[in-house]
Amino acid sequence: EIAPNENNASWSTLLDKLQNQGIQQVSLVVTDGFKGLEQIISQAYPLAKQQRCLIHISRNLASKVKRADRA
Numbered sequence: 001e002i003a004p005n006e007n008n009a010s011w012s013t014l015l016d017k018l019q020n021q022g023i024q025q026v027s028l029v030v031t032d033g034f035k036g037l038e039q040i041i042s043q044a045y046p047l048a049k050q051q052r053c054l055i056h057i058s059r060n061l062a063s064k065v066k067r068a069d070r071a
Contacts, residue, residue, distance in 0.1 A: 008036045015044040032056045 003010035011034070026048040029041050033052050041050055062070065 006034055008040060011037055011040050012044075015040060019044060033060075 003014060026045040028049050028051065029045065030051050030053050031037050031041070033056055038050055041048060
């Protein structure tokens, strides 16, 4: 089990574990938009670029549009 749930402490612990295993530089992190994660990543990997997962963006938008109005 990586983490019992998604929260700031779990993400921070996960990134600490990655760093302790030797992952010191990260170029890109793709996330699902979890609130607070951007700041945690910036603290652990300040040079990493961050991008929101396009599937998560698409699903989020689709959930806000009526099925009849979707193309």
